[in-house]
Amino acid sequence: MSFLQLSKVSKSYEGPAGGQSILVFQDANLELEPGQSAAIVGPSGSGKSTLLNIIGALDKPTSGIVQVDGQNIPELQDKAAAAFRNLTVGFIFQIHHLLPQCTVLENVLVPTQAGHTKKEHVGVINQRARSLLGDVGLSQRVQHRPGELSGGERQRVSVARALINQPKILLADEPTGALDQENSSNLVDILLKLQKEKNLTLIVVTHSMPIAEKMDQVYRLENGTMQKL
Ligand SMILES: Nc1ncnc2c1ncn2[C@@H]1O[C@H](COP(=O)(O)OP(=O)(O)O)[C@@H](O)[C@H]1O
Numbered sequence: 063m064s065f066l067q068l069s070k071v072s073k074s075y076e077g078p079a080g081g082q083s084i085l086v087f088q089d090a091n092l093e094l095e096p097g098q099s100a101a102i103v104g105p106s107g108s109g110k111s112t113l114l115n116i117i118g119a120l121d122k123p124t125s126g127i128v129q130v131d132g133q134n135i136p137e138l139q140d141k142a143a144a145a146f147r148n149l150t151v152g153f154i155f156q157i158h159h160l161l162p163q164c165t166v167l168e169n170v171l172v173p174t175q176a177g178h179t180k181k182e183h184v185g186v187i188n189q190r191a192r193s194l195l196g197d198v199g200l201s202q203r204v205q206h207r208p209g210e211l212s213g214g215e216r217q218r219v220s221v222a223r224a225l226i227n228q229p230k231i232l233l234a235d236e237p238t239g240a241l242d243q244e245n246s247s248n249l250v251d252i253l254l255k256l257q258k259e260k261n262l263t264l265i266v267v268t269h270s271m272p273i274a275e276k277m278d279q280v281y282r283l284e285n286g287t288m289q290k291l
């Protein structure tokens with residue numbers, strides 16, 4: 063059994079009353095170990111975000127098994143699912159969702175404010191946040207507000223924020239979708255460097271084949287099925 067293993071995962075939505083249900087995908091399989099990366103490519107609407115959300119316990123499959131470290135994630139009760147989302151998984155989205163009124167440092171610290179984070183000395187957490195901001199090249203920007211940063215810099219803040227609780231899995235949903243080419247390749251290099259350093263399982267949804275090919279595995283979601291390329 064792999065560290066992260068999807069077996070025959072299917073997702074459909076209820077159709078309009080009396081109508082047919084809408085199949086998003088069927089029997090998706092995926093296996094990743096710590097320190098491995100994968101890309102998911104496929105057309106818009108093929109279910110890439112849905113699949114990522116299922117892995118991250120933001121959504122539930124209609125059927126199938128989603129195992130992380132021996133636990134079936136869709137079976138987690140609310141509290142355990144919330145802890146899993148906060149501690150085991152880090153999320154990066156196309157839109158950074160930073161809090162505009164908070165500094166860069168404060169934004170990185172947001173995920174440490176949830177109730178289930180283990181009690182750590184505030185100095186230790188602050189040091190980790192500053193170290194991560196160094197990793198993403200923003201040491202000089204910790205007291206700035208998101209509005210004072212470029213799009214690429216803001217997305218790098220969201221990478222630091224995704225890693226502040228030392229997750230094992232990093233899920234990135236079109237993280238470069240709003241960036242130009244130079245910032246995109248810079249962001250991907252940072253993601254891969256941190257993934258290796260921290261032995262993370264990384265899954266990146268992307269429309270870019272050059273980015274996808276930098277990952278250890280590439281999967282394509284299309285017409286309701288997922289194929290490993
Ligand atoms: N709450 C919902 N109810 C019904 N259909 C949904 C819902 N959420 C997503 N879908 C449908 O599921 C499909 C996959 O969506 P999504 O995972 O966002 O695709 P992608 O990220 O590949 O663009 C789309 O056809 C979308 O319309």
Ligand SMILES: [Mg+2]
Binds near residue numbers: 110111112235
């Ligand atoms: Mg999507």
